[in-house]
Amino acid sequence: MxxxxxxxxxxxxxxxxxxxYLLKKYTSATSLRRAIDLYDGFLRDFEREIRKPENVEISLLGKPIDYGEDLQRFLEYLKPMEYARPLLTNPARRAEALGMLREAIRFSAYIWGRRYEEIGAGDSDSLFYKLGYRWFCYESIGVFGKADLAATLISLMCKTxxxxxxxxxxxxxxxxxxxxxxxxxxxxxxxxxxxxxxxxxxxxxxxxxxxxxxxxxxxxxxxxxxxxxxxxxxxxxxxxxxxxxxxxxxxxxxxxxxxxxxxxxxxxxxxxxxxxxxxxxxxxxxxxxxxxxxxxxPEPVVIESRVRRAWPGEICPQTGEWFANHLNQKVRVAAGDPMPGPERSPGGNLVIWYLNEQATEPEPELLPEDAVAMLGYNPVIEPKPVYCKSGEACPKTGLWKPIVPAGIRGYESFTRPGNLGMMPLRVQAGARMPNFGAYTDEDEARIVWKWIGEQGEYDHPNAARPS
Incomplete structure (x- = not known):
């Protein structure tokens, strides 16, 4: 507070x-036009992402899922915003413009409503989740984070x-x-x-x-x-x-x-x-x-070709030291591991991790195929990370470390230093991977186990033995 x-x-x-100052800001044309721009940016980003070949999802019927209908519905809420935009600086019609925005903000209840709850938009394996959708609108990031911030600014006007x-x-x-x-x-x-x-x-x-x-x-x-x-x-x-x-x-x-x-x-x-x-x-x-x-x-300028960034919960694209300005924190994350949370700082800012290029060793380059043939081996090839989810058959004997994504209930408690639940566990190949112990089945499905080696002194008591 x-x-x-x-x-x-x-x-x-x-x-x-x-x-x-706040009463003027929250009712200003600048604040409301920013909200309209954010929602328009959300629509442009959403349309671009659903058209990418790598984002095509296949339904249970074996056909590609068409998100065009969703886009059209989202676009309907933009119409009153576009009508309201030029009227925000017209003293005679400002009240009319504010009324249009009160109607337009219904997009928030629709996007984070029953329809998308039933289709699992907040599940970690959905396209919406990849684009930043979270069950609670205030936890959303990325593409859907823009829509939430647009709703926030319009909501402040409605209250004010x-x-x-x-x-x-x-x-x-x-x-x-x-x-x-x-x-x-x-x-x-x-x-x-x-x-x-x-x-x-x-x-x-x-x-x-x-x-x-x-x-x-x-x-x-x-x-x-x-x-x-x-x-x-x-x-x-x-x-x-x-x-x-x-x-x-x-x-x-x-x-x-x-x-x-x-x-x-x-x-x-x-x-x-x-x-x-x-x-x-x-x-x-x-x-x-x-x-x-x-x-x-003004938004900070990030040069994509020079600065690598990642959101909490995303898979780390490169091993190295990562820093988050809003957390004033540095962490070392291995490629393939989820980026740590939280998704928002204590002050409510969205957390973005940036790679510290100066403190990161360059990734090894593979030798050409003809050189590998001459040597008989490739000295820089590293083993591919092995992952498994709770309840699945363990693919490899050894120590497995739980990876807890940000955003699940109890995240701060689970990842607290010294928590025995985060200790690596030894599981035999073919055994059933144990449950981590998340509060809900949905959160348990988001837990990923990573193989970290073969040396260990104990087996997990819940790991089922292969018959």
Whole structure:
């Protein structure tokens, strides 16, 4: 949870400045156009990937699976976004544009809904999973990570510029499905950026934060809860009680109904007096204000031909030292092993591993075939890695090490240093590979065992002997 949640009577100038900045950012044309661009980029990437020959999947009927229908359905949600895009800087039609985006965000419920749950889109052997799809939208990466971020930005607008005066949001106080979830005042919930489940991008403020306008001490023009808002802008709630401080400012569209206020941590709402502190005239000229240029930092440029990168859970393409900026961590991973997790940093950023070329020895080059024929052997040929899944017949006697992919339930516990469950186990060829002990059958199916050698002093008690 961010440290500037509003507390009645203790909302200092710094907290007001930050809230003022976020309310403008989350309702800005720049933020919403970025969401539209992300969704458009998702569609382009998805179309390119499903047309690649190496991504063709064969159904149980022996025919290639056609994802063209999925693409067409995804494209339908882009139409209202394209209509809304030019209207976002039209003051007379901004409310109409925001309404179109509220309709378009239904793509998130469709993509991460029942249809794709039933066909196993989140299974590790599916094409969707390869493209970054995960069961929980906030865990998605790669191609589908773009769609999730687009939904996140539009959702923030929906919470900030409410409809029909409904100003409440659900906030999770922890990072798991079992974590306590509470209803809270939406304009405080948009500050809960430390839990990915809340789908709020990490909050970053500019070096020079624009100041929030001063409190409106005048009662003239104030609007009571339940009355219509006459002017689009940011309004500040004044409680009836003289001892309670001014509460968190909120963004309203002209025509909205002024809502009651529910103080963070309580279950009761109270009637308040809303007073205008900032009239939204940002797009009166039809252009984008200069201050919005700093809302999103440019994406880091990665030269594919020189820098190798991989996502958590993907198979490592090259043995060497890999580093993740958002984790401030370096690891050594062997080619063929899954890249380690987590998929998001504690701050909610997507984790990408980059190969440290300077600390990585070049892979050996094979000798030409004629040279191998002269020598009678190839001195640089290395044994191909051997893998096996739980329950399958062990293909080779020796020590087997479990590889736990990021994203399964209990990942942090399983991979904690000293966990005996991660110790190599000796299994005889032909025996049934033991179960790792994942919480669900779906997670167990994602566990891969890797053969690491023939030397060992013990057999796994669960390994079935060949008859």
């Amino acid at each position: 961010s440290s500037f949640i509003f507390v009645a009577g203790r909302n200092d100038d710094a907290a007001r400045d930050r809230a003022f 510029a409410s409809k029909n005066g409904i100003k409440r949001g659900v906030v999770s106080l922890g990072g798991t499905r079992e974590s306590r979830r509470v209803m809270c005042w939406t304009y405080e919930s948009i500050f809960f950026d430390t839990e990915p489940r809340n789908s709020i991008p990490p909050i970053v403020f500019p070096t020079h934060l624009p100041p929030c306008p001063p409190k409106n001490e005048e009662s003239e023009g104030q609007v009571w809860s339940g009355q219509p808002i006459p002017v689009t802008g940011i309004w500040e709630p004044w409680p009836v009680g003289p001892t309670a401080g001014v509460r968190c400012p909120n963004y309203y569209l002209a025509g909205d109904t002024a809502s009651e206020y529910q103080t963070e941590g309580t279950d009761t709402s109270e009637a308040v007096r809303w007073r205008l502190i900032w009239k939204d005239t940002r797009y009166s000229s039809g252009g984008i204000p200069v201050e919005e240029e700093d809302y999103f930092l």
